[in-house]
Amino acid sequence: MRALRSTHAAYRSRWQRHWDRMAPAYDHRMGVLERALFADTREWIGSRASGRVLEVGVGTGLNLAHYPPDAAVTGIDISPAMLAIARKRAADLGRDVELRTGSAEALDFDIAGLNTGRFDTVVCTFSLCAVPDHRRAVAEMARVLRPGGWLLLADHVVATNPAVRAAQCVVEWFSVPLHGEHFRRRPYELVVAAGLEVRERDRFALGALERLAARKPRPEAGAR
Numbered sequence: 023m024r025a026l027r028s029t030h031a032a033y034r035s036r037w038q039r040h041w042d043r044m045a046p047a048y049d050h051r052m053g054v055l056e057r058a059l060f061a062d063t064r065e066w067i068g069s070r071a072s073g074r075v076l077e078v079g080v081g082t083g084l085n086l087a088h089y090p091p092d093a094a095v096t097g098i099d100i101s102p103a104m105l106a107i108a109r110k111r112a113a114d115l116g117r118d119v120e121l122r123t124g125s126a127e128a129l130d131f132d133i134a135g136l137n138t139g140r141f142d143t144v145v146c147t148f149s150l151c152a153v154p155d156h157r158r159a160v161a162e163m164a165r166v167l168r169p170g171g172w173l174l175l176a177d178h179v180v181a182t183n184p185a186v187r188a189a190q191c192v193v194e195w196f197s198v199p200l201h202g203e204h205f206r207r208r209p210y211e212l213v214v215a216a217g218l219e220v221r222e223r224d225r226f227a228l229g230a231l232e233r234l235a236a237r238k239p240r241p242e243a244g245a246r
């Protein structure tokens with residue numbers, strides 16, 4: 023068990039170092055991709071978020087400008103260097119955002135005993151492709167949502183177009199071992215398996231990009 027934990031810790035610290043190294047150039051690189059492929063995805067996400075918002079894998083905080091002014095935003099990320107840029111962005115925007123290191127696979131907000139069902143909205147954009155255990159991450163996001171709350175995801179996923187799917191397969195031979203970057207994941211299926219109801223789902227860029235909004239059901243009246 024101890025050996026397993028230390029393997030996990032070593033794995034995590036490898037990707038933490040990776041994202042720390044990526045941080046200074048991240049906004050520039052992401053800007054190029056966004057203009058080419060992501061359309062209005064950050065606005066789409068921000069316009070659906072409300073209340074107590076948790077952003078998982080918040081990175082440099084590129085979504086912060088798009089949340090409603092009265093949203094109470096918390097962001098977690100494994101990379102202190104990415105978070106440092108997000109802190110500066112929040113200050114420049116005049117937003118009071120709680121930003122802290124944390125792992126998507128083990129969300130920990132045990133404040134006043136309220137660790138489960140704590141958030142009105144959970145957001146994860148372009149990070150599930152990079153989280154080592156994305157199944158566990160989606161289950162964690164569902165757990166910390168309150169009943170009736172919304173999970174908002176956007177990411178590159180396995181394409182609907184066969185030629186793009188073949189290209190994704192080839193790219194993954196390099197991107198997974200070198201950058202921890204997966205191109206053929208299917209978050210939609212994990213969201214459904216976690217018991218959430220997908221209410222909106224868009225696929226674009228030849229089906230390689232997906233954004234979705236899913237609601238955590240309320241327990242039925244009288245259910246135990």
Ligand SMILES: C[S@@+](CC[C@H](N)C(=O)[O-])C[C@H]1O[C@@H](n2cnc3c(N)ncnc32)[C@H](O)[C@@H]1O
Binds near residue numbers: 127148154
């Ligand atoms: C491609 S960036 C996306 C950042 C941001 N969400 C955006 O939309 O620009 C991926 C982010 O996921 C973070 N990340 C990777 N694995 C993680 C994990 N297990 N837990 C939390 N954050 C993680 C990285 O540090 C990085 O900031």
